[in-house]
Amino acid sequence: MNIYEKFKNEISIDNIYKDMSFLVDNVGERLSGTGEMEKATKYICDRLIENTGVGRIDHFPMYMSYPGEASLELIAPCKERIAARPVCHIDSTPESGLEGEVVYLGSGGYEDYAGIDAKDKIILTDMSWSPARPEKARIACEMGAKALIIMNWGASDSDLIQMGAVKTQWGNPTPYNEKEIIHLTVISISRKDGEWLEKMCSETKVVVNIKAAATREWITASQPVGRVKSNADNDEYVLVGSHVDAWGKSAICNASGDALNLELARVCNKYKAELQRDVEFVFWDGHEIAEGGGSTWYADNYWADMSNNCVAYINIDNLAIEGTTVPGVEGQPELKEMLTAAIEKIFGTKGVWHQAYKGGGDSSFFGVGVPYNSFATEYTDEKLIELNHAFYSPWLHTPDDTIDKIDKALMKKHAQYVTYILDQLANSKIIPYNLKDLGDDIKKQWMWVTDKAGRAKNLLSALDEIVEEYRTKMSELENMKSKDIDPALLNKLSLLCERETAMFRCWSGKYGQDGCGSLQTEKAIPALDYALEKYNDAEVYSHEYYLWETQVLRIRNMVFDELNTSINFINLMVG
Template identity: 30%
Template sequence: MPFQDILQSLSLDRAWQHLETITTDIPSRLAGSENARRMAEYADAEQRAAGLASRTTTFPGLVSFPEPAVLRILEPEPLDIEAFTLAQSQTAALDGELIDLGPAGWADYAGQDVRGKIVLAELPYAPARHEKALIAWRAGARGLITANWGDEQCEAIAFGSIKSPWGNPTPEALERDMPQLPAASISRRDGLRLQRMCASGPVRVHLATRAENGWRPVTMTSGEIDAGTSEFLLVGGHMDSWFGPQATDNAAGSACILELARVFQRAASRGELRRGLHTGFWMAHETGTMISSTRYADVHWDRLRRDCVGYLQIDQPGIAETSVFQLHSTEDLREWLTRVTSETLGNMPLRWGRQSKNGDSSFFGVGLSCLAGLLSFTHEEIAATALANLGWYHHSIHNTLDRVAPDRLELCLRVYARWIWELLTLPVLPIQQAPVAAALLARLNECAAQPIDDIDMAGAVERARAYAGLATRLDAAADLARQLPPGSEQEQRATHLNAAMLATSRVLVPLASTVVGAYGQDRYGHAWQRNVIPALTPWAAVAGADRDSEAFATGWVELVRARNRVVDALDAASSIAERAMAPLAT
């Protein structure tokens, strides 16, 4: 069988050689640096050697080169604490009162006056670091210190960025969403020490940060495998890194993509694929916050919308000492993804989560079905390390080659190969729209249970219910087409149904997974991203607000427009399904 040929062709030795080369010869792959350029050239050369059509692209990116910081406790007792400046931080030196706000989300600021103070925040807990910095800046704080994950004695300091805009900023985002404050990272051990001090009385600190921020030329690498058709799967992962080897993040991912590209290029040359494969080695993911994947989505918009069947993100595969496979996807791929992964892994535990906007998830606006997966730890292990689900060494200088295990990397390669094989060879794509409809309907029902004057959420629920029926019929038609014997009838139905499913995803993925919609990018760590139809997140708060308040008046404007966006998308999806079903009924 051809897939068995794929598995036999996969070479752990080749992937491991890539991993060793990257971590040993090209460490510290910070965007805009010489080593980042060398990494792009290495990926390009290896793809060309494998037979892909490969290219590098250079463009400006707003990146950062942070340096060690100085953190000194002034009161109640002198103490020096090791710290590192966060990327995109202001360069500054200041003294101020330290205030511990725990996770440092908006709710933690209630009743607190942080103006002129330095906020101490726990990195592991939501919101993300970028959002913590934005909130602190908007609340008037003078600085930010983030305490890392790990056990209570962990001394690792996490590198990270506070650049909130996803991708290169627009003029508006540059002014509104770029935190202008000094920020530094410290270890979990020292963070707990500072928390205890703050709990006992006033704490004053001296904080000095230094970072070189600015626009630099950055280079990404992309490749194409031609299967003789216009359709393709996009497989990507970031190739830039923080200081040091950064083996799991994401040298291992780059190694996997290079090996998978080599194997699937050979399959294409044998005529075994019905769809092509495109690769993206993203740059300026870390210090620049997803710059090149965002640019790729913008520049290749037409082709992605027309021909791309999905986006597979490969980030941090092969983590040592892991025992659980963590899956993330849009709802339309959940059933297929969990099934084929379980078949590949056997008895290994699986966890599935709705894919939110992290990593290089820059393609929700395009409307791509998305999937990702990696090996992680048990719930108990994660809880014991303050949510270090990627290892206590993640984003630190301790992310060395031994953090990747060969057997774990080989397992990830086999899983990714299975996903890619099916997405490139199945006549009918494994997309299901009924689960998407169910998730949308459930969310709209939640909102309808809390009525807001003059916003017809009941009408939106009816639209969603009508679409759910059509989606169920569309999925059933796809199931029937999958059962047809190979031949012209199956091919015709597959072409027809695939087009309908992809057109529906183009409409509903931006609705289900973005705040701003198709043509923008939500900022990194936006808290609303956790919810289905993120634009409706304020619904409960506005429904419970005083009808004479400004909060209600302004929230109403936001939500009525979000509701209108919902019904337009549902109407469009229903029309696609009706048109798709019409010729199948005759």
């Protein structure tokens, strides 16, 4: 029996439900820095020690926000009070509130503002995954809006109000990005009330008064962690994470993920003598309101270990939602072959592939160059339309996120899938990256960027040759797997090349953290894409033109260095 079969047979759904039930029913909502969070993290650490013999809680400062109260009063064309909740990391209103005309702007993306004078208006938007909540707020602030109202997704008759935050800074702010903190009042309302308000806006002028309060403060975070040590002497490890802090009753988001994470730790510990790599289990604090606060702190504080040894990150969140039927996985291109093959093995269907972009799922490790993956079943397109694109369920971040919203049979399938991926990453003799796919993706991104280069095309053409050389080298490296080469050497080389991919995955570069839900991160070579747009928009030979020309050149050189470094590694090690 191979180790995956041992893992699969050992996984206990009863154990998963035991831990999930404690977090949902005995703790419930657990915001970072609260007594409920302390109770949850102590329980998880105790269970880690029980399951593996090891466990600790890391404590560290984290920038947090707590919601106060909110109100929304319709002033014209009639008097009406609408239930509302404040979003976190907002500017609180004065006691008298903020008064203004409401304008409905769909998802709240840039395209929705076309031809609209949003200055001093109160913007009403739908909750949607793109742009994400923080990005909606950033855009509204940039457009001069007075305030933002976000109506929940879900069925049109739903009175649930989704909680959340609009902090665009990923993790703790720095002296350089603190000035980018959004200064805007944002509140949430139900889908039912939102559609009523939207309809009224289409018929007449609507004026409202908003009152909302939320804090901004530093707290001490609590983050359980434990590593199951293998018998291998290579120091390599797989990182597995799930967030503990949560809104509402938290079954879907994310007691289900924490419970599976604990069970995986127990199973790995039982078979640790057969593991080829260590497995580190972390239970993130600060995922929700601090926007990746815990996972960013982990990257900053354990950078050397991650850079030298971390093979991949498995994110566990939003599992087995009742009514979802489509297996979906997101990740980086070099993991696609393995991740999609696993769907066919476990579910007997092709499933859906999503390219992972920085901005959700504790994706704090793109800069260091650790490949990311996250799996969950999804709604059909038809069901999403019915639920107004409630991708992570209509119950997300509400008191209705209860255990009955978890499909038990589907939970078993999720456990099998994540177990299979963990086995592949922890026990394959050669790390299961497809390096040819990585090279092809780099070439594709380069082609997308050069196609829109405009007047900068000549500035970029010097890299055409090295991009093609990189692609060829990655293909050659992939082919070496079938040849007589030391697996340890090939693995080290693969990790070194992975660490040189930040420019193709981040806007903020290797050591920064892109903003939460930033649309720019979805672009090919995000920093270069942005600079090219500014350069091409500038008046020729103007001051701005020369500033952005310089920036294009410098980012081009960063791209060159990453590609050239990987090529040199390959040439030095294998010729």
